[in-house]
Amino acid sequence: MVDRARLEIVLARVVAGVDDPGAGIHGPGSAAWQVEHDGVIFLGGGRAALLQLAHPYVAYGVHQHSKTRDDMIGRFKRTFDNVFAMSFGTLADALTAARRVHNIHVRITGQLGDDCGAFAPGARYHANDVDALRWVWATLVDTVVVVYQRIAGPLSPSLREAYYRASWTFARLFGLDDEELPPTWDAFAAYVARTVASPVLTVTAPAREMAGFLFGGRLGPATRLVTAALLPESIRDQFGLRYGVVERAGFAATVAGVRALRRTTPAAAWDLPAYRDAQRRLAGLPPSAWTRWLEQRFFALAGRSAAAPRRRAG
Numbered sequence: 001m002v003d004r005a006r007l008e009i010v011l012a013r014v015v016a017g018v019d020d021p022g023a024g025i026h027g028p029g030s031a032a033w034q035v036e037h038d039g040v041i042f043l044g045g046g047r048a049a050l051l052q053l054a055h056p057y058v059a060y061g062v063h064q065h066s067k068t069r070d071d072m073i074g075r076f077k078r079t080f081d082n083v084f085a086m087s088f089g090t091l092a093d094a095l096t097a098a099r100r101v102h103n104i105h106v107r108i109t110g111q112l113g114d115d116c117g118a119f120a121p122g123a124r125y126h127a128n129d130v131d132a133l134r135w136v137w138a139t140l141v142d143t144v145v146v147v148y149q150r151i152a153g154p155l156s157p158s159l160r161e162a163y164y165r166a167s168w169t170f171a172r173l174f175g176l177d178d179e180e181l182p183p184t185w186d187a188f189a190a191y192v193a194r195t196v197a198s199p200v201l202t203v204t205a206p207a208r209e210m211a212g213f214l215f216g217g218r219l220g221p222a223t224r225l226v227t228a229a230l231l232p233e234s235i236r237d238q239f240g241l242r243y244g245v246v247e248r249a250g251f252a253a254t255v256a257g258v259r260a261l262r263r264t265t266p267a268a269a270w271d272l273p274a275y276r277d278a279q280r281r282l283a284g285l286p287p288s289a290w291t292r293w294l295e296q297r298f299f300a301l302a303g304r305s306a307a308a309p310r311r312r313a314g
Contacts, residue, residue, distance in 0.1 A: 002128045002175035007102050010172045011095055017169065021091035023282060025169045031162035032170070035148060035155070036087055037275035040258065044147035045302065046227030049214060051139040053207040054235050055200065056116035057125040057132040061108045063206035077299045084274035086173050090281075098173035102128065117202025133174045134181070135195060141167045142192050146230060151255055152262070161185050196232045203238035211239050214306050223305040225250050273298070 018025060026032040035041075052058045067075065085097035108127035112119050119125075125132070141164065149155055155163070164185040171181055182188040195201060215224040228241040229251035236243060262270065273291035280288060 001126060002102070002130060002133060004102065004106075007098070007175040010175050010177060011098060014095070014169060014172045015091065018091050024087070024089050024091055024278070025094050025173070026087065026166060028279075028282065030166055031159055032087065032166040033275065033278075034159070035144060035163050037271050038148065038152060039270045039272050039298075040152045040262070041144050041147050042298075042302075043151060043226055043258070044143040044230055046214065046223050046305075047146070047230040048139045048143040050207075050211055050227060050231060050239060051143070051201075051235060052136050053210055054203050054238065055132060055135050056112050056119055056202060056204050056207075057127070057129060058136065059204045059207035059210065060110060060112050060116075060125055061127050062210055064110045065108045076302050080299075084272075086170060088272075088274040088278040094173060101173075102175065113204060113206075115202070115204045117199035119202075128175070130176065130180060131200075134171070134176060135200075137167070137171045137174060137176065138188070138192055138195070141170075141188070143230075150230065151258055157185075164188055196234060201235060201238075203235070208239065217304045217306045219301070219305040222254075226254060 014025060020027060053062065082097040082101055085093040087094075089097070105127035110125060112121065112123045112125055114121035116123070127133075145155065145160060145163070161184065168178055168181055172178075182191045215221070215227075224241060225247055228236050228243045228247060231239075231241070273295040276291045277287045280286065
């Protein structure tokens with residue numbers, strides 16, 4: 001378990017490894033910024049979410065503690081405010097976000113149901129469990145690489161390895177020690193494959209309910225299509241997502257359309273707003289009103305993939 005004392009020990013290592021606190025944990029020229037600045041990676045949002053929900057600890061934690069169904073856009077925004085602060089903020093921003101996420105996770109604990117594969121019925125779960133945190137981190141790193149290579153283009157082995165090593169610093173913000181992480185990209189890929197093939201990932205009733213909610217909005221069918229295409233087959237099947245001839249053709253057309261759009265628009269048009277603001281900060285400029293507007297539109301668009309919030313009684 002990652003308790004507060006352990007978190008602070010690991011965060012001290014993060015601080016010791018940062019040369020420029022104003023640039024944050026990665027900074028210009030890093031493999032992390034080179035890959036993660038590209039907004040195309042958010043096409044993998046559904047993939048990462050379902051891979052996380054396939055872990056019973058995550059599914060039951062969301063089911064029993066999250067208000068996502070009542071405030072999808074707000075929940076989405078809060079999540080990525082923390083992620084962006086960690087990836088593109090100053091060192092102080094990253095540390096504040098790390099402690100905030102940890103404090104939220106401290107309260108997320110409960111009992112599993114009787115449909116949890118490798119876990120005994122009624123077993124206790126905790127969001128700050130090391131294995132669960134490692135899996136959530138892994139889904140984000142793996143999804144970035146999968147989406148980038150499937151849609152934006154191939155990553156060289158050297159850049160992919162450098163990106164993976166940079167992701168260790170991100171993992172430390174959750175209190176994970178380096179020795180708890182696979183040492184190379186190949187070892188990491190093997191860990192992901194083993195976990196996907198194991199009963200640790202078992203799609204429970206809460207996971208299926210949340211997946212239905214995430215794809216229940218006007219843009220849900222498009223998000224479901226892309227997610228089905230990007231998920232490992234075994235997880236896709238457990239969630240009951242179709243991926244036959246029609247869906248394969250639809251995904252191929254989607255990829256072709258995105259690639260054509262990328263060829264006819266400036267590369268900077270695909271930069272994430274948080275990345276643009278980080279560049280402005282390092283140039284001594286304030287955040288841009290334009291990037292704030294873009295970010296708000298992005299969150300609103302993402303929210304349209306999900307079902308409408310539940311009405312409160314009374």
